[in-house]
Amino acid sequence: MTDYLSSGQLPDEYQQLAKTVRDFAQTVVAPVAAEHDANHTFPYKVIDGMADMGLFGLPFPEQYGGMGGDYFALCLALEELGKVDQSVAITLEAGVSLGAMPVYRFGNEAQKEEWLPQLTSGKSLAAFGLTEPGAGSDAGGTKTTAKLDGTDWIVNGNKQFITNSGTDITRLVTVTAVTGVKENGTKEISTILVPTSTPGFTAEPAYNKVGWNASDTHPLTFQDVRVPQENLLGERGRGYANFLRILDEGRIAIAALSVGAAQGCVDESVKYAKEREAFGRPIGANQAIAFKIARMEVRAHVARTAYYDAAALMLAGKPFKKQASIAKLVASEAAMDNARDATQIFGGYGFMNEYPVARHYRDSKILEIGEGTTEVQLMLIAREAGL
Template structure:
């Protein structure tokens, strides 16, 4: 049951049709096997890039798609409904381009951004550290100025695409002035001294490599600093507002996929002489699942439309991320219940969906942090 969408233009509607076609032909059938084998499928991202889907919210002058966030996020949802790890990866890539687009000089953007948003290169985002997840101001990775270069030393944990990406947007400390002492750097993957630690063994999203990135005296030129010294934390926090919407859309996509599987099963499975969808107890579960999916979609689209209009949207982004990921956890758990014992087996994808959305309540700021952001905004 494809999501019903009211797109703002014919071009946007065509993008959704293109995305659904790619999802069916290139993503859905590969997802389960890649998850089982913990295999990162780099070529899938090249396919998305060549279709113009990895740079949708960035301007056409930089080889982006020139689409509003309202459209881009619905593309992410469609991708994630077929393959959660790729949907998340698309969101992470777009986030990795944010610092350069938002804070780079015209010369920096002209030099690097077209290759980044054009689709051939894949990005990663290095903010968290093992001791500084929800408190990025406590980071210890340091960048020391040495003439026309910075020397970066430290470790960045939980890096999506760690060891697979072509470039890394890195936050590192340039002074001891707390949150005002952090700067942002664009680091190429082939920089000497940069390597990935062993990938994490995870509950889900196993086809998405997550690793700690180790910086052992990595030298980057001053021209690869984005923004001013000390501007890194504002860059990171601004990017996370948009990144949270990407995760909200991805979670909604997985929830939609879980609903589709559960509904199809409930129409075919017969108990007590009729399809189980006709039993009120189960029908009401499905109704609640549908309401949760559509509520999540409405939440992220509202935040996206505020962003597209140039209005503040930080609180709404946190609300969308909170609602969409909590709803997705409930919907996928209910999908397992609808399928009964079959839902607990790997014969159906709903057990995988449940494992995949759990981390969406955690990354891009835990849902407890989202409540903190929302409550502080309300108190202003």
């Protein structure tokens, strides 16, 4: 994959994976997407199908129940799913890159053996408990606390906008919490593993969202949640730094999902422009429509190239923070711009929720917010440029 940018051709195993997921997306996901969106229901049968395909284990070693693939394989799957249903795609993205990946990256062997086989199977989900009512982009503003009481951590606080946190198969939340004060007076932030069955843990009622209506999202409450001291994930005081690494990787995954959404809008617009007639000919024969779709295709292509580049650097073990931010920024804006243009091309039909472009229009805005806002990406890019 690392030489794709020069060769222009993905290796066979990646092409086959993309085709398999594409077929699944078209035949299994797409037919029920509008229904789940309208009813705000979590697509358990679809998720079961993805689990059976091994998608939740794509980037993890076989010793933990994974498929032995890599992060780019996950991104290809996200792109294909994102074309037809962003809610399903974000369920996979959050389940893998935000749910299971912290355990894999920073867990000890006992934690990996306990949790990863459950999570890589897709039969259980984990959530990423970072954002709080007063700590979003300013994650250092974390107020949730974890205090040692004998051999246990006592966790108290609140999290919000947490994906995959309240489903029937959610089993774990990794939580950032203040565990002390450093010598310089700043907060010591660590990460604690909290099984969702622990007394005092509550997934509050789900949000009524603009989009991603088939994705599970809840605020969380931790009231005297007691977990063993060995549920510390990674080194004490490294929770914030470790989660920043997870977010860097996750931005590549979100970029891939965004590219899928952008390309999905292109595909739907091309089909519609060929079929829809006005004034005696297909609307695609008009340059105003044809040129708009051409620009949409350009955005999707450029964004795809950006996330391929970031993924290649990551897999090669090279610095990729700036490229991940560039990919996330370019791709999320491409998704939003393409959704707006596709809705315009569809006219009145584009304003009807049963059409995929209408769902993309509602779904895509969060891509410019989640896992680091557009403004955060600009800040990171400028910082990496030396400003």
